[in-house]
Amino acid sequence: MLQGQFLFIETDGMIKVEKIVKRYRNLTVLKGIDLEIAQKEVVAIVGPSGAGKTTLLQIIGTLDKPDEGNVFINGTNIHSLNDQKISEFRNKQLGFVFQFHQLLPEFTALENVCIPAMIGGKTLKEATPRAIEILSLMGLSERLNHRPSELSGGEQQRVAAARALINNPKVILADEPSGNLDSANRTELHKLFFTLRDLYGQTFVIVTHDNELAQMADRIIHMRDGLLQP
DSSP states (O other): OEETTEEBOOOSEEEEEEEEEEEETTEEEEEEEEEEEETTOEEEEEOOTTSSHHHHHHHHTTSSOOSEEEEEETTEEGGGSOHHHHHHHHHHHEEEEESSOOOOTTSOHHHHHHHHHHHTTOOHHHHHHHHHHHHHHTTOTTOTTOOGGGSOHHHHHHHHHHHHHTTOOSEEEEESTTTTSOHHHHHHHHHHHHHHHHHHOOEEEEEOOOHHHHHHSSEEEEEETTEEEO
């Protein structure tokens, strides 16, 4: 059916991927991906380098567009939206955690976390209570006014996770989120994802080479050569 200005479908899954194909020149990176991910599910996507994992994650996250197929998130066909609507949807409904935290060095931890909320139209004053709540949950209440250079690697990645949560998105997409951390901080971050899922009810889709994280997930999805493996 149509809802507003975009195609909407009824679906039991939070994410529904239908026959996604992605080509780069003569190379077909994704070869017809069908996938459904339930609300509050934590899914790990694993596979060798070049399997298409990050490309799939970027398409689900509206950072890239498929050449064929559709992606529905919470019923919305995201790639039927115009650029402005996609930006609004991404800001409100999706959160991102990458291997490298990508915090802005000139801003404090608190300010970095508030940025997506401010992009969404809130003032710093309006965004601050929610940011403090999340950072405190992550054990960073004493680090609010520290800049990234004053934080450890594990602290920086927790700030990045807090930033992904500030707008209370439906879906968190993570690309090798613990790939740049030592073993102690990796384990701490992995446990944090499940705590956040239980507290806030988000769906997590995580691309990882980390077997520990993959084994903790509700479901492991294997990819090879642009296809899902049984």
